[in-house]
Amino acid sequence: MSIKFWRSLPFQTGFSIALGAVLLTLILSIAVYNQTIEKVVTDSNHRISQLISTIERSASIAAYLNNDELALDVTRGLVKNDIVTGVSLRSESGMRIISGSPFNFKEESILHFPLASPFMPDEKTGELFIKPNQQNIDAQAKQMGALLVFTLATHSLMITIFVIFLVQNRLTRHLTDLANTLHKIEPGSAERLQCPTLHRHDEIGLLVRDTNQLLTAVQNTLAGERRLREYTETLEKETRKEAERDPLTNLLNRRAGERAISRALDKADTNNTRCAIMLIDLDRFKPINDTYGHDAGDHTLVTISNRLTDALRKNDIVIRWGGDEFLILVQQGHDDLQISVIADKILATLSVNIDINTSIQESIGASIGISLYPDHGTDPSYLFDLADKAMYHIKRSGRNGYFIHTPSDTA
Amino acid sequence: MIKRQRLILLFIALLASPSQAGVVVIVNAENTASDFSQRQLVDLYMGRNLYFPNGQLALRLDQSPSSEIRRTFYESLVGKSVAQVNAYWARLLFTGRASPPQVIRTSKGLLQAIKNNPNAVGYIDEKELEDGVKVIARVN
Structure with a gap:
C-alpha cells in the first residue's frame, strides 16, 4: 500500500500550516489595511489642523475686518498644499471667499474651524471650511497599506516556510521514515526500527521502543507457533505411521x-x-x-x-x-x-x-x-x-x- | 491672565506716575456720538467699523508710538502691546484697504486736531482734558 501524496503527512502538515498562515495573513492584512487608512486620514486631518493653526490669526483678522484680500491670501495659501483641494472662509457679517475646487459643505469629510475675534476671544467672527484632498489621502493610504500588507505577507511567508521546514525536519520526516521502514518489516523477522538520535528521549523515541517491543513479542509468538506446528506435524506423521504399521512386525498392515x-x-x-x-x-x-x-x-x-x-x-x-x-x-x-x-x-x-x-x-x-x-x-x-x-x-x-x-x- | 497682568501694570503705572489717573476717548464737542462701548471702541480703532453712529467717517488719531499713554490705551482696550498692534496693521498693509489711525506726536496737537475736526476721535490722559472736546468713553 502506497500513500497518495496529498494524503501523506508531510503534505498534510505543510498544507495545514500554509493554509492557516494564508488565512491569518489575510485577516491581519485586512485589519492592518483598514487601520492604515484610518491612520492616514487621521494624520491628514492632523496636518490640516496644524496648517490651520499657522494661518488662524490671519484668517481671524480677515473675518473680523471682512477683508477680502487677506481672506483670499489665506485661502489661496491653503489650497497650495497638496492635502487640501478646497477652502472656504466665511465671516459672520456675510463675507464668502472660496479657493480651489468647489465643494458641498454638508460632505462628511469637510473639516470645520471656527474663527474667533482677534481682540475678543469669546466672540466668533467667522468660519473656515476645508475639503481635504481625498485622492491624495486615498493614494497615500493605499500605498502605505500595500507596503504594510506586503511586509506582513513576506514575514508570514518566511515564518511559514521556517515552520514547515521545522515540522518536516523535526517530526514528519522521521514519522514517514519510521512508517516506511515498519511497512517493509515482515512480521516475525528480526528487523527492528532505528530511533533517530535527536528523538531518543521524546515521543518518537517512545514510539520506536514500544514498536520494537511489539515486534519482538510478535516474533516470539510466531516462532512459538511455528515450533508448535512442527511438533504437531511430527506427531501426526507418527500417528499415521502407527496406524499403517503392524505393531509387532512393523510391516504394513x-x-x-x-x-x-x-x-x-x-x-x-x-x-x-x-x-x-x-x-x-x-x-x-x-x-x-x-x-x-x-x-x-x-x-x-x-x-x-x-x-x-x-x-x-x-x-x-x-x-x-x-x-x-x-x-x-x-x-x-x-x-x-x-x-x-x-x-x-x-x-x-x-x-x-x-x-x-x-x-x-x-x-x-x-x-x-x-x-x-x-x-x-x-x-x-x-x-x-x-x-x-x-x-x-x-x-x-x-x-x-x-x-x-x-x-x-x-x- | 491678561486681566491680572493688566491690573499689575496698572498698579505699577499708578505708582510710577500718579498723574496718569486714566485714559479717556474724546471727540469734537459738536460730535453727536456719545457713550461708546468697549466693543465699539475696539471695532473703531482696529479698523472694523470706521463710522460714527451718525454715518460720518471717523478720523482716528493715535498718540506717539513710544508714548506711555499709547501703551496704556491698547493694553487696556485689546490687551495687546504696541508692537502687537503694529504687527496687526503691518499684516493688513498690503491689502490697501485697512489703514492704522493717524499719529499725532503730542497730546496738545491731538487736542487741537479734535477741536478742528468734528469727525476726529482720539485718546488722552484724563488730566489733560480741555474744553471743546467730549469724552465718549473711559478705557480704564
Missing part, C-alpha cells in the same frame, strides 16, 4: 497394504511394467505357537518379517496379511521379472531354522501362491483371490513350495 498395492499397480500401468503378487502362508507356525507360547510365536513372526524384508528390494512391498499370512508385491526392475528366482529365494530364507530359545530351533517353511499383473488381471482384489487359490493349491499338494496361477487352471 492389511488395510495400508491394499492401498500401497493399488498405488503400485497404478504406477506399473503408467510405466507399462509387470508385477507379481505373492501370498505367503507359514506352514508350521500354529504348532510353534501352541507348543512354545505366544512369545515364541511373536518372535517367529518378527524373525520371518525381517528375513522377508531383507530378501526383497526396497521398492517391493511386504504386508502382514493376516495371523501367519504375508503378502508381497514384487515390481519389475530393469530386468525381466524372474518370479521363480524370487520365490525360491523366499522359500530358502523361510526354511532356515529359527531360534525359539537358547536350546530349541525350529524350521517353519511356507506355501506361496502367485498371480501376475497384468498377465492375470488388473484388479487387486481379483489378483489377491487368484494368489490365494494358487497358495491353497500348494497347501493341498504338499506344502513348502510355490505355485503360479495358470489361466487354464480351474482348481
Whole structure:
C-alpha cells in the first residue's frame, strides 16, 4: 500500500500550516489595511489642523475686518498644499471667499474651524471650511497599506516556510521514515526500527521502543507457533505411521497394504511394467505357537518379517496379511521379472531354522501362491483371490513350495 | 491672565506716575456720538467699523508710538502691546484697504486736531482734558 501524496503527512502538515498562515495573513492584512487608512486620514486631518493653526490669526483678522484680500491670501495659501483641494472662509457679517475646487459643505469629510475675534476671544467672527484632498489621502493610504500588507505577507511567508521546514525536519520526516521502514518489516523477522538520535528521549523515541517491543513479542509468538506446528506435524506423521504399521512386525498392515498395492499397480500401468503378487502362508507356525507360547510365536513372526524384508528390494512391498499370512508385491526392475528366482529365494530364507530359545530351533517353511499383473488381471482384489487359490493349491499338494496361477487352471 | 497682568501694570503705572489717573476717548464737542462701548471702541480703532453712529467717517488719531499713554490705551482696550498692534496693521498693509489711525506726536496737537475736526476721535490722559472736546468713553 502506497500513500497518495496529498494524503501523506508531510503534505498534510505543510498544507495545514500554509493554509492557516494564508488565512491569518489575510485577516491581519485586512485589519492592518483598514487601520492604515484610518491612520492616514487621521494624520491628514492632523496636518490640516496644524496648517490651520499657522494661518488662524490671519484668517481671524480677515473675518473680523471682512477683508477680502487677506481672506483670499489665506485661502489661496491653503489650497497650495497638496492635502487640501478646497477652502472656504466665511465671516459672520456675510463675507464668502472660496479657493480651489468647489465643494458641498454638508460632505462628511469637510473639516470645520471656527474663527474667533482677534481682540475678543469669546466672540466668533467667522468660519473656515476645508475639503481635504481625498485622492491624495486615498493614494497615500493605499500605498502605505500595500507596503504594510506586503511586509506582513513576506514575514508570514518566511515564518511559514521556517515552520514547515521545522515540522518536516523535526517530526514528519522521521514519522514517514519510521512508517516506511515498519511497512517493509515482515512480521516475525528480526528487523527492528532505528530511533533517530535527536528523538531518543521524546515521543518518537517512545514510539520506536514500544514498536520494537511489539515486534519482538510478535516474533516470539510466531516462532512459538511455528515450533508448535512442527511438533504437531511430527506427531501426526507418527500417528499415521502407527496406524499403517503392524505393531509387532512393523510391516504394513492389511488395510495400508491394499492401498500401497493399488498405488503400485497404478504406477506399473503408467510405466507399462509387470508385477507379481505373492501370498505367503507359514506352514508350521500354529504348532510353534501352541507348543512354545505366544512369545515364541511373536518372535517367529518378527524373525520371518525381517528375513522377508531383507530378501526383497526396497521398492517391493511386504504386508502382514493376516495371523501367519504375508503378502508381497514384487515390481519389475530393469530386468525381466524372474518370479521363480524370487520365490525360491523366499522359500530358502523361510526354511532356515529359527531360534525359539537358547536350546530349541525350529524350521517353519511356507506355501506361496502367485498371480501376475497384468498377465492375470488388473484388479487387486481379483489378483489377491487368484494368489490365494494358487497358495491353497500348494497347501493341498504338499506344502513348502510355490505355485503360479495358470489361466487354464480351474482348481 | 491678561486681566491680572493688566491690573499689575496698572498698579505699577499708578505708582510710577500718579498723574496718569486714566485714559479717556474724546471727540469734537459738536460730535453727536456719545457713550461708546468697549466693543465699539475696539471695532473703531482696529479698523472694523470706521463710522460714527451718525454715518460720518471717523478720523482716528493715535498718540506717539513710544508714548506711555499709547501703551496704556491698547493694553487696556485689546490687551495687546504696541508692537502687537503694529504687527496687526503691518499684516493688513498690503491689502490697501485697512489703514492704522493717524499719529499725532503730542497730546496738545491731538487736542487741537479734535477741536478742528468734528469727525476726529482720539485718546488722552484724563488730566489733560480741555474744553471743546467730549469724552465718549473711559478705557480704564
